Amino acid sequence: MEWERKTWGASVARQCGLYNPPMSHPTLLPLLAIAALLSLATAGVLLITGQAVPQLPAHLAFALGVMPLILAAMSYFVPVLTRSGAAGVAGLWPPLLAWTGGALAVFSFASDFSPMLLSLAAALGGFAALSLGAWSLDRARHMFGPRHRGLDWYLAALGFLLLALLAVLLMPLFPAQRNALRLFHLHANLLGFVGLTALGTLQVLLPTCLGQVDRDAALRLRRDLKWAVAGALLIAVGASSSLPASASVVAPALALLGTGLYGAVVLRMLHAWYSRFGRDLLLLHGAAPSLTAATLGLLGMLALGAAHGVGWLPARPAVAGFVVAFLLPLVSGAAAHLLPVWLRPGVQGPWHQALRGKLCRWGGARGLLLLLIGLLITLV
Numbered sequence: 001m002e003w004e005r006k007t008w009g010a011s012v013a014r015q016c017g018l019y020n021p022p023m024s025h026p027t028l029l030p031l032l033a034i035a036a037l038l039s040l041a042t043a044g045v046l047l048i049t050g051q052a053v054p055q056l057p058a059h060l061a062f063a064l065g066v067m068p069l070i071l072a073a074m075s076y077f078v079p080v081l082t083r084s085g086a087a088g089v090a091g092l093w094p095p096l097l098a099w100t101g102g103a104l105a106v107f108s109f110a111s112d113f114s115p116m117l118l119s120l121a122a123a124l125g126g127f128a129a130l131s132l133g134a135w136s137l138d139r140a141r142h143m144f145g146p147r148h149r150g151l152d153w154y155l156a157a158l159g160f161l162l163l164a165l166l167a168v169l170l171m172p173l174f175p176a177q178r179n180a181l182r183l184f185h186l187h188a189n190l191l192g193f194v195g196l197t198a199l200g201t202l203q204v205l206l207p208t209c210l211g212q213v214d215r216d217a218a219l220r221l222r223r224d225l226k227w228a229v230a231g232a233l234l235i236a237v238g239a240s241s242s243l244p245a246s247a248s249v250v251a252p253a254l255a256l257l258g259t260g261l262y263g264a265v266v267l268r269m270l271h272a273w274y275s276r277f278g279r280d281l282l283l284l285h286g287a288a289p290s291l292t293a294a295t296l297g298l299l300g301m302l303a304l305g306a307a308h309g310v311g312w313l314p315a316r317p318a319v320a321g322f323v324v325a326f327l328l329p330l331v332s333g334a335a336a337h338l339l340p341v342w343l344r345p346g347v348q349g350p351w352h353q354a355l356r357g358k359l360c361r362w363g364g365a366r367g368l369l370l371l372l373i374g375l376l377i378t379l380v
Helices: 002-016 030-048 055-081 093-110 116-143 149-170 174-211 216-240 250-282 287-309 314-345 350-359 363-379
Strands: none
Touching: 030 055, 030 093, 030 116, 030 174, 030 314, 055 093, 055 149, 055 174, 055 314, 055 363, 093 116, 116 216, 116 314, 149 174, 149 216, 174 287, 174 314, 174 363, 216 287, 250 287, 250 363, 287 314, 314 363
16 A cells, blocks of 8 residues: 555656656557547437437447547556556557547447447447557566555456447347346446546546645545446346336346445545645536536435336436536546647646636536536436
């Protein structure tokens, strides 16, 4: 634990720009970040207006927008977490494979729902996740000292992505279980892959945006991963279970238990932030308030998901709410802070500060607005 506390400041220093690993492909992350924001915005509009079948905007947001960006961000942060060199070509292929798979999935839902295309898309995404996970573990094996706990969150998230994509591959083989597999795929993606990645990154990224250090973050990362993983898995299993009527109460109970475990992790992080950073989280400008709004959006969607689980709310608006209340403030806030570093890696100077100031202007107000709109969409 003491080692984690000592190395935590070094990790934050790297991400604050005092040191940044050289990027072999510096244009990939900015392009994927912009593409993800466009995909999320387009998907949000389509989901709200109902101008397309729900699967199309959902996969436009997650498969084509978020998944490649997350894998690219992981390939950027893993060298920081393992105190190693730049990712190189090994870090380039996973997000490109994921983007190709996402494009195939979107094309399938935009045309004829081809099972072959969907299976190929899932296979490409799975191969991307496997290759990135193997590369990350190899980096961890050769690093000096114990592994950074943030890496464990990334590996767990990749595991959920593999499970979610496996569900897609199983759908043609078990058509009677297609709906259950679809629901597992959805929840494992949203709360397992996307949620765990976000929670593992935010523990470091938000203090970085404020130029401060959260010395308890390493401890939370170490203690809370098992509860977040258990919560996400229970929600995915409970939401997708096809049990007989005599045992119909079991599935909602599992999902509610998972919601409690997962929500406790989010609440613990929010409480720690407020205790340490206070009003800095509530400013009109900056990336940190936008990230705070995204975290509140995740917590709100968990609560509304529980309401859906007991039959109080319909399910369909929840995906749109998740995109607007959580993903849009998350990606926009993170991109606003990190884009200057991605565009010009290395020690930060006046150019980075000026661009970051422009990108983060009204970040808090924007995040709050997206949070309120997303929650309202889910409730109405």
